[in-house]
């Protein structure tokens with residue numbers, strides 16, 4: 001195996017692997033901020049210069065798979081949207097590969113579903129009666145059986161990588177990945193199609209790519225090593241999803257190239273020192289800072305054994321950070337990125353929890369809520385919000401454009417068939433004025449009032465998901481007991497939120513908000529970062545900052561897992577903590593909410609994470 005140290009050599013090493021006549025595979029795993037993504041882009045630009053004609057002649061492309069749509073957009077932009085590069089998320093990539101193979105998908109899905117039914121039946125026969133799982137299983141079995149029965153009538157499967165997949169012939173996200181992994185393993189023809197189309201496949205953030213798929217790609221590489229270059233970029237310390245492959249990179253074949261990067265280009269020296277300490281218990285990959293600036297890292301400990309005003313505490317922390325760093329931008333909410341563990345914690349702090357929590361409570365709505373694709377959301381975000389924003393600044397050109405694009409009152413046929421076109425136009429203007437009047441009566445109207453008004457005037461088409469509510473008369477309100485549709489119920493609550501609350505939600509999902517989640521900021525960087533650690537507010541139990549920070553003893557299951565050499569919730573939390581801290585380009589504030597502030601402080605000192613003078617207690 002080859003080891004190299006500086007960026008230029010690493011880039012050369014990777015570039016040499018992408019030789020279409022003598023391809024090699026490589027594994028570039030290195031710490032946070034070491035320039036992995038940058039190397040990926042730089043090498044591809046060089047590759048394009050020398051290979052573009054050959055790729056075009058052979059109708060081939062380079063596949064680059066990244067973790068999020070935002071990361072795809074960034075890489076596409078940096079590669080100047082060159083069609084020689086196919087940049088996609090793993091789900092889109094997998095789907096494009098398997099979508100023509102309806103017959104294979106159908107047979108395999110049948111096997112998967114049958115196995116699921118058998119496993120559920122077995123669990124039901126062995127499990128405790130009266131538990132929630134026992135109550136749910138018969139419904140799951142019935143639903144899978146129904147799907148099995150309807151499989152023969154499916155003519156073509158559908159799949160949307162970015163949204164809901166609820167129709168009868170659609171596949172869900174997990175199925176697309178499992179089907180691709182299996183088909184790649186059992187259908188040599190699919191492997192050939194893959195390598196013919198994409199002689200080079202680069203996988204960013206590969207520590208979190210589903211293990212079945214990684215294994216299938218390794219198998220493709222093994223079989224076609226003379227025609228195919230597989231490149232993996234990542235960092236085992238940044239594995240934050242449970243389905244990534246553990247110990248990826250161990251026992252690689254000797255012909256894989258494994259360049260090393262030991263410098264951190266993103267973080268100031270103080271932050272590099274902290275992330276090195278966090279990492280030290282896991283592996284030997286310690287980084288050296290490139291930046292000359294020392295930067296700042298501070299730990300703020302809030303005692304939750306007494307009542308505490310969290311927003312006041314976080315504001316105080318920003319104020320202190322502004323003093324420590326002499327950087328006034330810590331006082332500007334938009335200028336420092338606050339990271340919470342879960343979305344609902346961000347919603348609480350960002351002032352959009354009424355809207356968010358109402359919809360987040362329904363499983364079927366979750367994905368569409370998080371990426372803003374629910375039709376009930378796009379109705380407000382793509383029609384009402386731009387219209388009101390344009391009216392607020394009196395931009396008539398933009399108002400007219402939005403109406404032409406979206407309003408049924410502006411339909412060409414309507415005007416053509418009308419005897420009085422002026423009257424038609426007047427109708428549109430009156431509808432707009434009536435809607436905008438809501439903001440004059442109340443500077444922050446509720447979504448339900450906006451919806452009802454638009455439904456009355458017909459200014460925009462109300463989506464089906466909101467039509468029942470929009471059409472509802474007051475007398476309908478008394479629904480018979482038990483006759484509640486969860487989705488409509490959730491929308492009923494969400495629509496009671498104000499328009500400004502909805503605007504804050506839209507900023508959050510468009511990543512314009514000050515808030516982000518610990519998992520959602522993978523690959524990103526910000527000058528000022530505030531990491532909020534608060535187990536008390538979190539709902540899941542995969543992570544425990546209290547245990548990592550020494551405020552809570554490890555659970556029996558943690559000890560058992562550790563003895564068996566399996567990962568514990570503390571290991572997972574440590575990696576997440578590493579990811580969040582390593583986003584800071586200048587200064588970093590950690591806010592720890594705990595009922596054991598002394599223990600947290602002692603632990604931070606003992607581990608050498610922070611010095612006495614860097615810790616502030618409430």
Ligand SMILES: Nc1ncnc2c1ncn2[C@@H]1O[C@H](COP(=O)(O)OP(=O)(O)OP(=O)(O)O)[C@@H](O)[C@H]1O
Pocket residue numbers: 007030031032033034035036037038039235238265266522523524525582
């Ligand atoms: N050789 C370099 N010279 C100057 N700046 C660099 C170099 N390599 C990386 N950087 C800068 O350092 C920052 C981190 O780089 P990049 O995002 O590529 O790192 P990464 O290893 O992919 O990070 P992570 O794993 O933490 O997401 C970016 O701002 C990038 O522009």
